[in-house]
Amino acid sequence: MSFFQRMVYIVQTYSVSLLKGAGVTMAIAIICTALGCIIGLGVGIVQTIEPKKNSSPISKFFIKFFKTLLSIYVEFFRGTPMMLQAAFIFYGFSQLFGINLGMWKAAILIVSINTGAYMAETVRGGILSVDIGQTEGAKAIGMNHFQTMTSIILPQAFRLIMPQIGNNLIINIKDTCVLSIIGTVELFFTFKSISGALYTYFEAASVTLIIYFILTFSCSKIMRYFEKKMDGPANFDLATTDTLAYTSGMNLAHIATRERL
Amino acid sequence: MNEILKIEHLSKTFGNNVVLTDIDFEVKKGDVTSIIGASGSGKSTLLRCINLLETPTSGEVLFHGNKVAEGGIKEEDYRAKVGMVFQSFNLFNNHTVLSNCMLGQIKVLKRNKEEAKAQALKYLEKVGMAPYINAKPSQLSGGQKQRVAIARALAMDPEILLFDEPTSALDPETVGEVLDVMRTLAKEGTTMLVVTHEMSFARDISSHVVFMADGKIEEEGSSKDIFYNPQSARTKEFLTRFREDKQES
Ligand SMILES: Nc1ncnc2c1ncn2[C@@H]1O[C@H](COP(=O)(O)OP(=O)(O)OP(=O)(O)O)[C@@H](O)[C@H]1O
Ligand SMILES: [Mg+2]
Numbered sequence: 001m002s003f004f005q006r007m008v009y010i011v012q013t014y015s016v017s018l019l020k021g022a023g024v025t026m027a028i029a030i031i032c033t034a035l036g037c038i039i040g041l042g043v044g045i046v047q048t049i050e051p052k053k054n055s056s057p058i059s060k061f062f063i064k065f066f067k068t069l070l071s072i073y074v075e076f077f078r079g080t081p082m083m084l085q086a087a088f089i090f091y092g093f094s095q096l097f098g099i100n101l102g103m104w105k106a107a108i109l110i111v112s113i114n115t116g117a118y119m120a121e122t123v124r125g126g127i128l129s130v131d132i133g134q135t136e137g138a139k140a141i142g143m144n145h146f147q148t149m150t151s152i153i154l155p156q157a158f159r160l161i162m163p164q165i166g167n168n169l170i171i172n173i174k175d176t177c178v179l180s181i182i183g184t185v186e187l188f189f190t191f192k193s194i195s196g197a198l199y200t201y202f203e204a205a206s207v208t209l210i211i212y213f214i215l216t217f218s219c220s221k222i223m224r225y226f227e228k229k230m231d232g233p234a235n236f237d238l239a240t241t242d243t244l245a246y247t248s249g250m251n252l253a254h255i256a257t258r259e260r261l
Numbered sequence: 262m263n264e265i266l267k268i269e270h271l272s273k274t275f276g277n278n279v280v281l282t283d284i285d286f287e288v289k290k291g292d293v294t295s296i297i298g299a300s301g302s303g304k305s306t307l308l309r310c311i312n313l314l315e316t317p318t319s320g321e322v323l324f325h326g327n328k329v330a331e332g333g334i335k336e337e338d339y340r341a342k343v344g345m346v347f348q349s350f351n352l353f354n355n356h357t358v359l360s361n362c363m364l365g366q367i368k369v370l371k372r373n374k375e376e377a378k379a380q381a382l383k384y385l386e387k388v389g390m391a392p393y394i395n396a397k398p399s400q401l402s403g404g405q406k407q408r409v410a411i412a413r414a415l416a417m418d419p420e421i422l423l424f425d426e427p428t429s430a431l432d433p434e435t436v437g438e439v440l441d442v443m444r445t446l447a448k449e450g451t452t453m454l455v456v457t458h459e460m461s462f463a464r465d466i467s468s469h470v471v472f473m474a475d476g477k478i479e480e481e482g483s484s485k486d487i488f489y490n491p492q493s494a495r496t497k498e499f500l501t502r503f504r505e506d507k508q509e510s
Contacts (some may be wrong), residue, residue, distance in 0.1 A: 134354065142341030142369040143365060
């Protein structure tokens, strides 16, 4: 059998395991990126809270305390290898507390927490890069901090960090392979089983590489599409008198005044 | 007591940099007050203190006689009643022109959508921006952005409008369109407090002029008094410089 024939053989024989592995990899990557974004959003928002000058010392202390706690979380999970974190948490839980997390829970827990640590910094940066003028514009018409965040700052910050979310998704697709250390049957685990069974490392690696690439490439295209969609149309239509009257539900008297202008 | 806004002994320091010292003046309903003065004299800081974007170091801002800083009126309510137009427009980039003018009405004044939309359109028409309701701020010119910003402020039905050099960031060709809108507002009796470097504009529209130098009010009076019969040497010098500038251009 030639190199290509062996590749075809692997695909044919192990198509189910490969698809399953790819499915698990994608499921973990997508779920954990989403959860990680939520964690990151929460942490990032807290990190950008500035206590008001006139707020009580107690609330100032709590904000400071929380922020410190969160930065420890961010620094620790960004600063240590995920593979070790996986082993630490998975085996730690079972040895210290006698709890068997199970492959899925452990995998999702570890990857989400990791993504969250990275996203927290990204979200913080995204929030800070929305110019302060817009916050002042919102304050000047009487909007409070919460309203300003939810209707003006966060939507823009979210758009700004979209490329980073895509980045994290792709990193997660690849990095789930470290979960094979706790026995998660994802794509890399499948590769190891196949190559172990057939002793055809090169061919199995080639097939698996191609699958990984298809997954990541499709994801980056899909993310691009969403980004474009969020940007809305590049052009706008000038509103005519008719559409104006229609959209506003104004009475005829109003239209008459406008036409006189 | 018909003054809307009263500033009493207001001072502001940043670290050890004294920016405003003992500012005292008031704005009555229907007044168009211009604040003029050299760059760095503290004009923007004064407006920002009035709007609570900066906290005064000492002194008071009174709104209809209520101390604003001490919760005499809720911060958000006060700001809704005191409109502000910035040099850099500060429109919400993720919202359309129409939505920029509706957001505050819905969130702060709790108006319903139809009401807010009608009100927004009324003022967008007034500033000549009604055809652009579907545009995003990034798709507009500076003059257009500023007119939307004025409509956004007006849509809140403020009792007074603050302007901080509304035309300084604009191309010379578009300055006129914004000044025209402001002229119309002044004629209609809108209460305005305007920081500007456009001297002839200030002279023509103002009922009252405040000249600031080094963080203090050097001289104030009617537009006529300040521009044609200034008392202080510094005012004279400042205005002479402005006339020379004008002759050069
Ligand atoms: N946040 C700040 N921190 C420290 N100093 C500040 C701050 N804001 C303003 N200043 C200082 O206050 C002084 C007055 O500034 P301000 O912007 O009020 O002047 P201005 O009269 O509006 O000038 P311009 O006509 O150039 O706009 C300046 O010396 C400036 O450096
Ligand atoms: Mg200024």
